């Protein structure tokens with residue numbers, strides 16, 4: 602490195618790593634986001650935080666984040682020559698849909714954000730393939746522009762040496778795993794997460810079956826109002842929106858005319874329908890069906906391996922009155938399906954197969970159960986780490 606390059610690096614301390622995450626890691630985090638995200642903190646942005654996963658009875662979905670978080674923290678400590686261990690202030694999946702952007706800023710630019718020392722942004726999907734627009738720019742120094750590519754990571758100081766912006770997303774959904782690290786141990790997100798985890802996991806007996814079934818958050822966290830919609834009254838539920846993008850409708854067997862508050866429906870058991878067919882499986886709520894549907898398109902839709910092991914999933918033809926009920930639910934929760942499709946692009950749906958889908962229900966249970974055991978086992982380690990950590994810092 603020339604002296605000049607060294608100086609540049611000091612002025613704008615930043616690190617770009619290509620293929621830091623594997624394709625599998627990116628796809629797993631994408632599955633979690635597309636089945637668990639809520640309305641984000643900025644217009645046309647969706648987010649999945651670790652505390653939200655715990656609050657919706659999906660704490661097991663934290664497991665895939667943990668090794669990645671450790672690897673990123675280690676990279677940041679090493680690159681920036683940190684003398685003491687950093688803490689993670691925030692970990693979350695963030696997606697930007699059409700219309701989302703951010704102007705020049707540094708990530709510590711508010712009095713309540715001063716604890717942020719370093720930022721790590723991992724790109725989970727790719728510019729030009731999964732979305733258009735959304736290029737990242739540094740105001741000064743090199744590189745000037747970064748075109749997000751799945752697996753790449755950019756790590757930089759959160760101060761004004763790394764002022765940056767992101768162009769407006771023109772199409773598709775741009776997905777990142779974003780973390781902030783702090784030198785100040787009082788801002789460790791783990792301390793909060795442990796308390797939440799203990800509340801959610803320890804008060805539940807380990808023997809409770811189905812303890813990984815999702816529990817939806819409040820409706821307003823899923824009720825999306827597109828920023829640039831011509832009609833501001835058009836809102837849609839992102840859970841039904843994402844199911845729609847995968848080719849599914851939602852069917853409730855109860856008499857909808859007797860249900861006064863339709864929003865309560867989304868907490869109720871339901872079934873999925875596809876075109877003129879009703880799938881026989883009963884899900885505990887719409888979030889459960891979304892997790893299974895996303896799991897199917899993540900893992901199984903292209904594999905035939907499991908189909909012979911299970912009974913065929915049953916489907917029946919929708920009756921006239923069942924189709925009408927589906928239309929009624931859509932008119933409340935989706936409204937303008939064309940608008941929904943501009944935010945959530947359709948997945949490759951040509952491979953849908955009812956038998957494989959019913960295998961996905963079992964495979965989803967196995968996956969969730971395995972992660973649930975892992976999160977229970979990991980809790981003592983988290984606690985031990987916190988304990989050592991607080992002693993170390995009290996001594997200093």
Ligand SMILES: O=C(O)CCC(=O)C(=O)O
Pocket residue numbers: 703708722737765766767777779
């Ligand atoms: O997603 C990115 O590339 C950066 C996002 C950003 O600047 C932020 O969240 O502060």
Ligand SMILES: [Fe+2]
Pocket residue numbers: 706707708765
């Ligand atoms: Fe930023």
